[in-house]
Amino acid sequence: MNIRTLETFVWIARLGSFRATAKRLYASQPTISARICSLEDELRTELFDRTGRKAVLTAKGRQLLVYAEKILQLHSELLETVARPDAIHGTIRLGVSETIAYTWLPRLIEKISEAYPAINLELDVDISVNLADKLTSREIDIAFLIGEVNQPDFVSRPFCRYSLVWVTSPMIALPAEPISLANLSRIPIITYPRRSEPYANIRSLVTPTNHPTQIHSSSSLSTIIRMTVDGLGISALPREILTRELATGVLREFQVEAALPDLVFSTAYSASPGAGVVRAVAELALATVAEGDGTHGWQQADQLC
Structure with a gap:
């Protein structure tokens, strides 16, 4: 019984899978199985019920988990306190x-x-x-x-x-600033993915205008920036990631009458x-x-x- 074996046991208990544990610990699945078999032989008891699709702890396995987690916690504290980094x-x-x-x-x-x-x-x-x-x-x-x-x-x-700032390519002609939400809703907007918080905030901003706003979403910030630079729409992004684009003038900030949450x-x-x-x-x-x-x-x- 050693730290590596106990760590393997705890991760199988957490993930419910020998295969997932092998991936998590960068080991082969036979190696993971061998560690658990060795532990079960040493304790002379079964620790997992392997009859189903998931590895489920037996009653003895649940008892061992309490002690194994305590041992791993002490081992971690020992390394932090005593060992060189x-x-x-x-x-x-x-x-x-x-x-x-x-x-x-x-x-x-x-x-x-x-x-x-x-x-x-x-x-x-x-x-x-x-x-x-x-x-x-x-x-x-x-x-x-x-x-x-x-x-x-x-x-x-x-x-x-x-904080988010609204940016646009100089190629896009905008109404007088600060731009009203009614006018904003008529311009294509490029933003974060559909399931993200920024997307939801922008959608809630333009929905009350009752105008079918085009909202293009992407999971890649570099793609959002590229599309905005190319004049395909406007964006609301952190100023910190637009330093080069703003400095070179390929993008410029503009003001909107309502602010987006940080x-x-x-x-x-x-x-x-x-x-x-x-x-x-x-x-x-x-x-x-x-x-x-x-x-x-x-x-x-x-x-x-």
Whole structure:
């Protein structure tokens, strides 16, 4: 019985699958099965009921899970307290909204590399709705996303926000500013995906005008920016990701009579035992935002909420 075997057992209990655990721990499925068989032989009891499609804990398995999680928690605390940072190794999967990838993510990766040089990172850039699903299904360890993750056993903390500015290509002739909602609804709008919070906010802004507004959505910020530069519509985006376009004049800001809500981002991660390093990385993210450097416009969410 060792830490690796107990970790394998706990992940099967969480995911309900030997195959998913093998993927999560970067091991082959026969290796995962061998670890559990060895553990069951040592304890002389079955830990999982394998008759169905999912691996379900037996009564003895549920008893072991309580102790295994305590042991993993103590092991994590031991490493954090006693071990040198370069002795802490493994892989952390970061789920990142594209807005974050455009702004302070490189600085966070730099800080993680300095603090934990033996930690490997896997980046998953996706829309916030998908990141929340991936986090709760344990496909990623930490999510930086719009909104919160309100699920048991997960920590969710607001940490930064971005204001949205309306931008257009100089090729598009606009009415006098500030543009009324009635006039805004007559211009094609390019924005975030249909299931996103910004899309819903823009839709609620123009719907009362009773005009069939064209709203083109994309899960790629680079595509939204490109379409806006090409004059296919207008957009409302964080100024921080448009620095080059605004500086070169391929896009310009304009004013609308009603403001859109800020994009408020949270960091969310599992509060399960053994997640000490994951929690430490989340704290590094908060510290990265708190420091700032005068060149970015993000602000800590708790300063404005």
